[in-house]
Amino acid sequence: MLDWDAHYAARASRMAASEIRELLKLLDQPDIISFAGGIPDPELFPLDAIRASYDGILSDPARAALALQYSVSEGYAPLRQWLADYMGTLGVPCDADNIIITNGSQQALEFLGRLFINPDSQVMVARPTYLGALQAFNSYQPTYVPFPETAEDEAAIAAKGSPRFGYIMPDFQNPTGVSLTMEQRLAALDLAERLDMPLIEDAAYEKLRYEGEALPPLMAIEAERKGGIDNGRVIYSGTFSKTVVPALRLGWLVAPKAVISKLVLIKQASDLHTSTLNQMVMYEVASKTMLSNLERIRATYNQRRHATLNALEKYMPASVSWTKPQGGMFIWVTLPDGMDGAEVLGRAIQDARVAFVPGSAFFADRSGRNTLRLSFSLMTDAKIDEGIKRLGALLSTMISEARQAAE
Structure with missing residues (x-):
């Protein structure tokens, strides 16, 4: 078999799969509540x-x-x-x-x-x-x-x-x-x-x-x-x-x-x-x-933004912080130092059936490991509340486990 890697241009070594594209595959699993992809709501398309x-x-x-x-x-x-x-x-x-x-x-x-x-x-x-x-x-x-x-x-x-x-x-x-x-x-x-x-x-x-x-x-x-x-x-x-x-x-x-x-x-x-x-x-x-359609789009996403911010206030541990954007589709969450967003994602999918994008994907040097990105564009208020509730409970458990391990 031909060793294809030996024939690729040097630039091919810099190519990597998108974490977001991979996480979008989870949308096919109906029990997953996904805050991963920044995907527009198809209900808002001018069909x-x-x-x-x-x-x-x-x-x-x-x-x-x-x-x-x-x-x-x-x-x-x-x-x-x-x-x-x-x-x-x-x-x-x-x-x-x-x-x-x-x-x-x-x-x-x-x-x-x-x-x-x-x-x-x-x-x-x-x-x-x-x-x-x-x-x-x-x-x-x-x-x-x-x-x-x-x-x-x-x-x-x-x-x-x-x-x-x-x-x-x-x-x-x-x-x-x-x-x-x-x-x-x-x-x-x-x-x-x-x-x-x-x-x-x-x-x-x-x-x-x-x-x-x-x-x-x-x-x-x-x-x-x-x-x-x-x-x-x-x-x-x-x-x-x-x-x-x-x-x-x-x-x-x-x-x-x-x-x-x-x-x-x-x-x-x-x-x-x-x-x-x-x-x-x-x-x-x-x-x-x-x-003319922008008014409907903004109203829909704004409601979901409010739902996400309210749920974060209600369910997140005190040591977790997040941005409060005036628009767009995303909220950036910062975890306590030492936590790893990728590790949290693994536990979140397995134990809480919740998905998001680990923050290190957005750093050229793969730093920022204690961060994650949430997108609120594609879910109902009820799903947002339930998803953040599950994620908050998991983070509380993981923070407690880390504290106990350090003692």
């Missing part, structure tokens, strides 16, 4: 609008011919123009030539990794950060560095050369649910300027705000500073997966035209173009229903 759009396109010979043919790599022009107008409402002045359509935001992140990362070059990420971003970047063999907390930290990073880019999620970050304040947004832009590095702004959850005042995207702030996005260093990544539907696999990047021209070449080499049929459907559905 009728999607069905009507597909029917309308495919029943019209001229439109069907366009939808089923090869197309341009940049993306369907009406969808790109609609997105340019949408970005304008966020304070980002751009046109369709500043936008490329991708197969979900995951492909967008992978393309950016391919475009910017050299082996062993520095990439700046938060601690913790989005697991999917680490997976997208890992194949290109970067060295990860955290956003600096002190001038000395920044100097140490600068001494090794400018990072290839910084990756940041300003609104309701996956996994913590935490958002950047206005002061922190300005500081991130100032840091990128001092280090002369691009800044990738992942806005996957930007529209899922349930309380508090919305803050402008980093790209909007910088566009005002620099007189337009073509003069700036921010690249904006958006997705329809959380606000419309994930299965059409449609995301987009907004960037200076010089960057878009390179991304188009990567798109051509990768898959030529994203499905035109899906883009045409998304254009019709998003332009007609996305903004």
Whole structure:
């Protein structure tokens, strides 16, 4: 038998299965209460609008011919123009030539990794950060560095050369649910300027705000500073997966035209173009229903957020803490020092029939072992209460066991 490992490129050693993808398989077990995947509720999908759009396109010979043919790599022009107008409402002045359509935001992140990362070059990420971003970047063999907390930290990073880019999620970050304040947004832009590095702004959850005042995207702030996005260093990544539907696999990047021209070449080499049929459907559905459907989406997830936070207050041991996000789909839980989220997960699945994602999955160096991520997007209030009750009881038992073992 051929030794396949000996034939793989060196980058293959950085490829690893997603803990979240593996945990999603537990959804097939009806007795598992899963807080694992950040999955939109299918009850909120605009099914009728999607069905009507597909029917309308495919029943019209001229439109069907366009939808089923090869197309341009940049993306369907009406969808790109609609997105340019949408970005304008966020304070980002751009046109369709500043936008490329991708197969979900995951492909967008992978393309950016391919475009910017050299082996062993520095990439700046938060601690913790989005697991999917680490997976997208890992194949290109970067060295990860955290956003600096002190001038000395920044100097140490600068001494090794400018990072290839910084990756940041300003609104309701996956996994913590935490958002950047206005002061922190300005500081991130100032840091990128001092280090002369691009800044990738992942806005996957930007529209899922349930309380508090919305803050402008980093790209909007910088566009005002620099007189337009073509003069700036921010690249904006958006997705329809959380606000419309994930299965059409449609995301987009907004960037200076010089960057878009390179991304188009990567798109051509990768898959030529994203499905035109899906883009045409998304254009019709998003332009007609996305903004109006957001009120229903926000109300549903906000109720589940409240249910989760209330259950945590009711059932968690005093030594456990958690974030209180104003939006998004996630709550970040910190366990007492010395506890291991992966070990807790094993016990939780076996003894309590509850699932979540261990926090170390979201650290490039696999630290943060005493943390875990909960997603509240897919469950009823009753299941949330029961799941947190079970998890709280298990953690109380494990904390007591650890205390007894230490005595």
